[in-house]
Amino acid sequence: MRPGQATRITTTTVGQMSRLVCCPRCNEDENLRGERSGDNIFIVCEACGLTWQRDLTPRCDRCGSEDVRPAFQAVVEKSRGTQLSMQSARLIHLCSHCDAALLADYHKTNSPLMPDELPTATE
Ligand SMILES: [Zn+2]
Numbered sequence: 125m126r127p128g129q130a131t132r133i134t135t136t137t138v139g140q141m142s143r144l145v146c147c148p149r150c151n152e153d154e155n156l157r158g159e160r161s162g163d164n165i166f167i168v169c170e171a172c173g174l175t176w177q178r179d180l181t182p183r184c185d186r187c188g189s190e191d192v193r194p195a196f197q198a199v200v201e202k203s204r205g206t207q208l209s210m211q212s213a214r215l216i217h218l219c220s221h222c223d224a225a226l227l228a229d230y231h232k233t234n235s236p237l238m239p240d241e242l243p244t245a246t247e
């Protein structure tokens with residue numbers, strides 16, 4: 125199952141959910157430790173001694189582009205009765221390719237995006 129000579133590191137490859145990170149040089153995935161340095165996280169491989177910076181760049185999960193923009197999405201819950209209330213907002217990333225329309229809309233309205241699925245409600 126191991127990919128042969130993989131040199132590219134991907135932190136979230138489908139099917140490797142439990143293996144968040146592995147050494148790009150020796151493929152070690154257990155004897156790793158993280159070291160924080162300011163805003164950066166470095167991973168040290170204790171098997172071969174390699175140190176590398178963990179890639180925390182947000183990426184589009186559909187096209188893989190790094191061209192994403194932070195946006196807030198409303199967390200909506202149906203409160204007692206039929207009223208929807210915004211509980212909070214969470215930070216998401218919109219892809220400038222896949223979410224172009226949404227992104228344009230977001231910048232126009234400057235208010236948190238509505239979630240894809242709203243609790244069923246009548247006004
Ligand atoms: Zn290693």
Ligand SMILES: [Zn+2]
Nearest residue numbers: 184187219222
């Ligand atoms: Zn995309």
